[in-house]
Amino acid sequence: MLPRTQSVNTLEVFFTRLRESHDVSVYEAIERLVQAGEAVGLDSNALLRKLDQGRTFEELLELIESKMECPRKAA
DSSP states (O other), X not given: OOHHHHHHHHHHHHHHHHTOOOOHHHHHHHHHHHXXXXXXXXXXXXXXXXXXXXOOHHHXXXXXXXXXXXXXXXX
């Protein structure tokens, strides 16, 4: 599967789980969430699992933010 196709499929899965409309800003927000998650070691599957476990979008953002702050505190 091509990376772009896989990315679109991942976005579709996120839409389904978040029950959001296909608004361009939602696509961009999800893409940024996935990129930020990957930057701290959470791939799209890990983020989806957390949504399935009942985490909210806001909780995912807080989790990513806290993981981004950890290396800063250690420095």
